[in-house]
Amino acid sequence: MGWQTFHYFPRKVLQSRRVEKSVRRVLPRSLLGRSLLIVFIPLLITQAISLELFYGNFLKVASRRLSSAVAAEIVLSLNALEKLQKQSDKQWFVAQARDHLLLVETWKPNARLRRTGFNHVLGPMDEDLAHALQETIDKPFFINWHNDPHTVLISIQLSDGVLEVEAPRKRLDMGQIWLFVAWALGSSLLLFTIASLFMRNQVRAIRRLAHAAEQFGLGRDIGPIKPEGAQEVRKAAIAFNRMQDRIFRFVSQRTGVLAGVSHDLRTPLTRIRLSLAMIPQRGTVQAEALKEDVEDMIGDVVEMEHMIDSYLSFARGEGAETPVPVEVAPFLHDVVFAARRAGATVYAVSVQKDLQAVMRPDAMRRALMNLLDNARRHGGGITLKARVIPEGICLLVDDDGPGIRAEQHAAVFRAFESGGRSGGTGLGLTIARDIVRAHGGEMELSTSPQGGLRVRIILP
The missing domain is CATH 1.10.287.130 (Signal transduction histidine kinase, dimerisation/phosphotransfer (DHp) domain)
Known part of the structure; x- marks a missing residue:
């Protein structure tokens, strides 16, 4: 028993976590969406309960009582018409029923019903009326709800004909739900x-x-x-x-x-x-x-x-400078021009057309110059690329120098840790990454296609 419980418990926890993840996918992520959902769900439940209580109890009870009253008056009319022998008395009773009971009765001698039951409409009142007539009379009948929008036509089969009774719909309907x-x-x-x-x-x-x-x-x-x-x-x-x-x-x-x-x-x-x-x-x-x-x-x-x-x-730090929109292509060409004057070898600069970025120009120029100076110091030719990616703007600085081993990528970003690459002070890559992060971006190291070092800068 204990071993089975031990296996059952992790499975139950896993299922609950799956359900929780499914619910999280459906729920809105914003605070406004979740707050509105907290307000909307209780409101919807309250309205649904009120509709069910009103429609499921009050309307049904009222509909049954109204249907029973109309059925009782129809039975009263049938009994009276059977007892009255004179035609004048029957006409008098029919007129009384029309004036006081609001029932219009029409006698069709030797007629026969072609169908029985009722043609269904939305709501409980049609079933309640049919049930009330079944309990009070033992003769075939048909209830036509589509004969007139204001009346209900009830046809009752008698031995020598059909009695048609037109009852006002308002006597059966509590109003549109x-x-x-x-x-x-x-x-x-x-x-x-x-x-x-x-x-x-x-x-x-x-x-x-x-x-x-x-x-x-x-x-x-x-x-x-x-x-x-x-x-x-x-x-x-x-x-x-x-x-x-x-x-x-x-x-x-x-x-x-x-x-x-x-x-x-x-x-x-x-x-x-x-x-x-x-x-x-x-x-x-x-x-x-x-x-x-x-x-x-x-x-x-x-x-x-x-x-x-x-x-x-x-x-x-570089936080005092104000960020401004900068055209990336002219900016990179200025940086490359300064790097070439310092002795760097830049093979090519590739920039996507009409590319703009919000940056601190002086700080970003210092970061790029540190990267280009590192490549120059280690005898590498440089290639610069800039393009748009889903995360923002991507700058690639590739060189064909000796590169840095993958296990040293994290170490060279630490202050005063040269790793054989970042210069005499060990601050070149550290300062460059701090500047990029101050812009809300990130800088990563990898191996370039030329075999040297690739520096990938992502700016928002």
Whole structure:
């Protein structure tokens, strides 16, 4: 028993998970859709219950009572016409029935019914009338609901003819059920529309908060958002504004400190370069030897300045620049022109026609220049491509250099981790990926068709 239960329990859990996934596929994904569904389903169930109670109980009871009353009056007419012998008395009773009972009776001697029962119409009143006549009279009859829209023709077979009785339909009909259905559905739609308007205003505040958080995550300053909506949403908006202000204040302070550090570091380097430039470099053998040492020292100073620039750029980030729409083709050609002047070998640039992207031009130029400089430093020829994909815009930077092994792709993105590829400071690929992520995109590494490294940049 325990072993069977052990096997049955996981199967039951798996089935419940499948049902849950199926339900999730049907349910709307947005908060507004789910909120409206929460309002609509109870409203629909309430209206369905009210319709069933009204139609299933009150209408049926009323229809049976009305049908029984009409059947009883018809039986009364039959009994009276059988008892009355004189033709004048029968005519008098027929006139009384027409005036007081609203029953128009017509006698057709020697006639025969061709069919019995009733021609069905929508609703319980036709079955209730037939059932009432079956219980009160033991003669064949036919109920014609289609003879006249305002009356019901009841034909009863007697021994010497057929008695036709025209009863007003309003004596049997409680009114069109569609009127009640239309009223119920109309009121439900009105209430649902009002609830949708209120719910939409609440969801709009949440959407505005989500948009502000997304823009803030991309480094775009959209200012404080106005607290709107329910109390909880207002508190979330106020907390977001305070967090945004604290982060901006922290970034401003850090940027100021970095600016001071940059100044303090550049000043002694500049003095060293001036001192090296003023050393005598001609006239003696010692001076000629010293010249080579001075040139090496100047190269070291330049390399130190380059390293300082890289460190400061990595620490400072690129969030201060405002994103603008940029034509991708001219932008890439400018980057390639600068890279070629620096000594890079660019084979081809392929850009889809009329391609535009919203980016920070200076930051993205720095990221691409880092990638092209890495390829140049490792002796690779470069190919650039740009096209539209479902996720956004895809930039491909391929080279035919030595490449990077797949197991090192994650390591080269870590700060100060060169991996034999990203340069002396180990920040080239790190800064490039941070810039791409600040745009809301992503950067991936793989092997290019030329055998080197492929850098795939996806921008929204």
